[in-house]
């Protein structure tokens with residue numbers, strides 16, 4: 001994976017983003033602490049992989065960035081502008097065309113009664129990227145060829161159920177590309193695909209990054225695909241970002257016991273990569289409803305210390321471009 005230009009200001013800069021969902025009624029009102037104080041940046045042409053187990057807050061994070069749900073607290077800067085302040089509450093057409101979403105289930109995101117041409121023509125028309133039947137058809141075919149679906153004219157006439165899962169996900173990517181986005185938020189785009197075709201979709205994502213300079217926030221459960229595609233990796237646990245940094249550095253020198261636990265489950269194709277570090281796990285993920293203070297992983301961590309149960313540590317830089325929030329490395333606050 002190529003290195004991105006870190007001299008430029010980030011295309012996306014998320015600061016202290018928090019989401020608490022109110023649940024319950026009357027005297028039993030409670031809050032689900034889905035995302036707590038998440039901060040990260042995405043450079044132009046960079047893939048930031050967000051990794052964590054189910055319920056860790058990954059989808060909620062990108063739904064806030066896409067402005068599908070309001071944030072409870074925090075700021076989101078896109079191309080330098082605080083989008084929560086400078087735009088109306090529900091995202092403008094301009095922001096929607098620059099920031100696109102790709103979902104986990106390509107079948108659910110395509111309407112079975114419409115042809116592929118219809119799905120791709122719609123954003124072109126709505127965002128005024130093409131007009132007239134011929135121009136729209138040509139653009140649709142271009143998009144299909146870009147995502148390596150050929151023969152494009154024939155695929156355009158098909159219905160979603162006439163395509164394989166991998167082909168449908170490529171159509172979903174083509175639909176996102178129709179509006180010339182700068183940032184794609186991809187929510188587990190390969191997890192429902194057959195293992196044999198996952199690599200093809202990952203390589204397509206990478207190709208679009210290289211050729212078009214598109215940036216991504218790429219969500220996955222699986223550290224192996226994060227390692228493959230991510231220039232930067234952010235690890236989430238129970239709503240908190242617990243470790244983040246340059247993909248290779250983080251994989252070689254994973255600091256947080258939770259990241260080490262994830263790593264121990266990844267097959268090791270490279271010599272020197274940690275896979276067996278003696279970090280096991282016990283206990284369960286804490287409730288996100290009124291969670292206890294301290295590090296959310298403390299209930300499972302075999303290296304737990306007294307402060308871990310009392311206060312969530314700040315960020316500690318372990319090496320350039322790599323930080324962790326773990327008391328083993330200090331109380332944090334040096335970044």
Ligand SMILES: Nc1ncnc2c1ncn2[C@@H]1O[C@H](COP(=O)(O)OP(=O)(O)OP(=O)(O)O)[C@@H](O)[C@H]1O
Nearest residue numbers: 021023032034053054055056057058059060061288
């Ligand atoms: N609308 C909502 N109301 C209440 N709680 C919610 C809502 N949406 C999400 N949550 C809760 O927020 C937490 C984080 O959910 P989220 O979908 O972001 O996790 P995730 O990391 O994407 O999980 P998965 O890998 O299973 O998709 C979960 O506990 C979930 O139940």
Ligand SMILES: [Mg+2]
Nearest residue numbers: 058059060187
């Ligand atoms: Mg999710």
